[in-house]
Amino acid sequence: MASTTFTSLLCFCMVLEIFLSLVSGGSSASISSLQNDFVQCLNLNSDLPIPMSTFYTQKNSSFDSVLQSSAQNLRYLVTSVPKPALIFTPQTEAHVQSAVICSKQLGIHLRVRSGGHDYEGLSYVSMTETLFIMMDLANLRSVTVDIGDNSAWIQAGATIGEVYYRIAQKSKVHGFPAGLCTSLGIGGHITGGAYGSMMRKYGLGADNVMDARIVDANGRILDRAAMGEDLFWAIRGGGGASFGVILAWKIKLVPVPSIVTVFTITKSLEQGATKLVHRWQEIVDKLDEDLFIRVIIQPANKAGSSGGRTLTTSYNSLFLGTADRLLSIMEESFPELGLTKNDCMETSWIKSVLYIAGYPNGTPPEVLLQGKSLFKNYFKAKSDFVREPMTETGIDGLWKRLLEEDNPLMIWTPYGGMMSKISESQIAFPHRKGVVFMIQYLSIWSDGDKNPAKHMDWVRRLYNYMAPYVSKFPRETYVNYRDLDLGTNKNTSTSFIQASVWGAKYFKDNFDRLVQVKTKVDPDNFFRHEQSIPPLPLSLRATWTQSSS
Structure with missing residues (x-):
C-alpha cells in the first residue's frame, strides 16, 4: 500500500512538473501538447479512430461558435475569462468513457457541459484550473x-x-x-x-x-x-x-389531460399589485395540486402621459384540466385575481409548454427541436426559499429596491402539493415541506454596459434586504441557480469546512451524505469545479469508515 501510494505521488509530481513547465513556457506550447496527448490517448482507448471533427482548439475557426452555442450567461464569454484549451464533442458513450480515462491518465482537468444553462458558467469556464478541456455532450441527444x-x-x-x-x-x-x-x-x-x-x-x-x-x-x-x-x-x-x-x-x-388551461394576468402597482401578491403568498401552497401559478415581477412604463416607471406582477399559470373547472377552483380559492373565461386558453399539454416558455401563440411545437435558448444575456442571479409570507411593508420595500435597478427580474415559483409530501431525504434535493414559494432574483444588462459591477452590487444588496423574509439556518438556495458569492472550492485542495457553508444552503442535512458518497466514489476529487461536492479529508476518512461500518 505504501509503495503504491509513493508511486502514485511520484507520478503526480512528474505530471505537475511537466504541466508547470508547459505553462511557464507559453500557453500555445501547452495547448498544443495537451491536444496531441489527449487525442492520441483517446484513439488508443477507442475501438475506432475518433474523428478530428470532434475536436476544437482555440485556433479552430469554429471554436468560439461551439463554445458559445449553449452558453447562457454572456458574462463568462468575455475575453478576460479563461477559455478551455480544447473542446471535445463526443459522438458516442464510449467516447465519453475514453475522455474520462485519458483525462485522468494525463492529469488534465475536465469540464462537462450538457446544456450550458449553469448560471456561473462552471461547465465551460474554470477560475481555478490553468489548463482544462471542455467536453460538450450536444451530440448525445437521442x-x-x-x-x-x-x-x-x-x-x-x-x-x-x-x-x-x-x-x-x-x-x-x-x-x-x-x-x-x-x-x-x-x-x-x-x-x-x-x-x-x-x-x-x-x-x-x-x-x-x-x-x-x-x-x-x-x-x-x-x-x-x-x-x-x-x-x-x-x-x-x-x-x-x-x-x-x-x-x-x-x-x-x-x-396529463388531453385538455389543459393556461392564463396570464398582469397587475401593476397602480392596480393593487401589493395586496394581490400578498394574498397569493397566503394561498398559493394550498391551491389544488393541478394548479400552478407563478408570479413574474419586472419593471414597466406607467400608462398615460405622465411617464415614469412602475412594476408589474404577471400571474402565469398552467392548470391540468378544463377552463370551467379552473374557474370554479379560482372562485373558491383566489377570487381576488379576478380570473374570467376570456383570460383562459384551453390547449394541449405540449402547446402549454410553449406558452409557459414564452413562445408566441401559434408557434409550432417543432421549434422545441431547435434546442436554442431564448435567454442569452449578461446577468447575475440568486435564489431563496420562503417559508412565511412577506408582510406588505416588506413587499413595499422590495418594490422600492426593484425600481432602483435598470432591468431587474424576479420569479416566484409556488410550492405545496406533491412538493410538500416527499421527504427531504428521499433524493438529494432537500427543499420540501414548509416551503411556500421559491424566489429567483436576476439583474440583467446588455453588451457595452460600462458599469456591470453596479448591477452585481444591486442584486447582492437586494439579497441582503430579503434576509428577514426568507428561510434561515440555513438560508436555503437552489443548486441549479449556482451562486459563487456563497463560496468556492480551491482546486483539488477543497476544504470540507469551507464547502459546508454553501453546501448547507444548497443541500441542508443532505450535504453530509453527499460528501460520504463523493468520498466513496471519487476520493481523488477528479470530478470537481468551484462548488462541487468535496471528498472527506484523509484525516477524517478512517473515522467515517469505522462509524459507517
Missing part, C-alpha cells in the same frame, strides 16, 4: 419513448424541449414534470432537481427518474444496479459534475 412502459431513455445532451416534443409525438396524454425553459440540457438539469409547472402535481424531474447511465471516476459505465443506491440517490438533486458524467436518464412519464 430520446427513446416507450409509452407501453410509461418511460423514456434520454441522453444527456438532449434539451428538455426535445424530450417534451418526443413524448407528445407518441402520446397526447403523457408528459414529464421538468423545466419551464425548453433549452435546458437534460443531463445537468435533473442533477439539480428540475422543477417546473407540474411540480405541485408530480414533484421534480429528479423525483421521476427510474434509472441512469453514468461514467464514474474510474471510467466505468454504470447503470443504477451497478452504481448502487447511494450514488443513484446523490445524482438526483446533488448538483452536476461532482460524481461522474451523466450519459442518460430513464424517466417515468406522467399522465
Whole structure:
C-alpha cells in the first residue's frame, strides 16, 4: 500500500512538473501538447479512430461558435475569462468513457457541459484550473419513448424541449414534470432537481427518474444496479459534475389531460399589485395540486402621459384540466385575481409548454427541436426559499429596491402539493415541506454596459434586504441557480469546512451524505469545479469508515 501510494505521488509530481513547465513556457506550447496527448490517448482507448471533427482548439475557426452555442450567461464569454484549451464533442458513450480515462491518465482537468444553462458558467469556464478541456455532450441527444412502459431513455445532451416534443409525438396524454425553459440540457438539469409547472402535481424531474447511465471516476459505465443506491440517490438533486458524467436518464412519464388551461394576468402597482401578491403568498401552497401559478415581477412604463416607471406582477399559470373547472377552483380559492373565461386558453399539454416558455401563440411545437435558448444575456442571479409570507411593508420595500435597478427580474415559483409530501431525504434535493414559494432574483444588462459591477452590487444588496423574509439556518438556495458569492472550492485542495457553508444552503442535512458518497466514489476529487461536492479529508476518512461500518 505504501509503495503504491509513493508511486502514485511520484507520478503526480512528474505530471505537475511537466504541466508547470508547459505553462511557464507559453500557453500555445501547452495547448498544443495537451491536444496531441489527449487525442492520441483517446484513439488508443477507442475501438475506432475518433474523428478530428470532434475536436476544437482555440485556433479552430469554429471554436468560439461551439463554445458559445449553449452558453447562457454572456458574462463568462468575455475575453478576460479563461477559455478551455480544447473542446471535445463526443459522438458516442464510449467516447465519453475514453475522455474520462485519458483525462485522468494525463492529469488534465475536465469540464462537462450538457446544456450550458449553469448560471456561473462552471461547465465551460474554470477560475481555478490553468489548463482544462471542455467536453460538450450536444451530440448525445437521442430520446427513446416507450409509452407501453410509461418511460423514456434520454441522453444527456438532449434539451428538455426535445424530450417534451418526443413524448407528445407518441402520446397526447403523457408528459414529464421538468423545466419551464425548453433549452435546458437534460443531463445537468435533473442533477439539480428540475422543477417546473407540474411540480405541485408530480414533484421534480429528479423525483421521476427510474434509472441512469453514468461514467464514474474510474471510467466505468454504470447503470443504477451497478452504481448502487447511494450514488443513484446523490445524482438526483446533488448538483452536476461532482460524481461522474451523466450519459442518460430513464424517466417515468406522467399522465396529463388531453385538455389543459393556461392564463396570464398582469397587475401593476397602480392596480393593487401589493395586496394581490400578498394574498397569493397566503394561498398559493394550498391551491389544488393541478394548479400552478407563478408570479413574474419586472419593471414597466406607467400608462398615460405622465411617464415614469412602475412594476408589474404577471400571474402565469398552467392548470391540468378544463377552463370551467379552473374557474370554479379560482372562485373558491383566489377570487381576488379576478380570473374570467376570456383570460383562459384551453390547449394541449405540449402547446402549454410553449406558452409557459414564452413562445408566441401559434408557434409550432417543432421549434422545441431547435434546442436554442431564448435567454442569452449578461446577468447575475440568486435564489431563496420562503417559508412565511412577506408582510406588505416588506413587499413595499422590495418594490422600492426593484425600481432602483435598470432591468431587474424576479420569479416566484409556488410550492405545496406533491412538493410538500416527499421527504427531504428521499433524493438529494432537500427543499420540501414548509416551503411556500421559491424566489429567483436576476439583474440583467446588455453588451457595452460600462458599469456591470453596479448591477452585481444591486442584486447582492437586494439579497441582503430579503434576509428577514426568507428561510434561515440555513438560508436555503437552489443548486441549479449556482451562486459563487456563497463560496468556492480551491482546486483539488477543497476544504470540507469551507464547502459546508454553501453546501448547507444548497443541500441542508443532505450535504453530509453527499460528501460520504463523493468520498466513496471519487476520493481523488477528479470530478470537481468551484462548488462541487468535496471528498472527506484523509484525516477524517478512517473515522467515517469505522462509524459507517
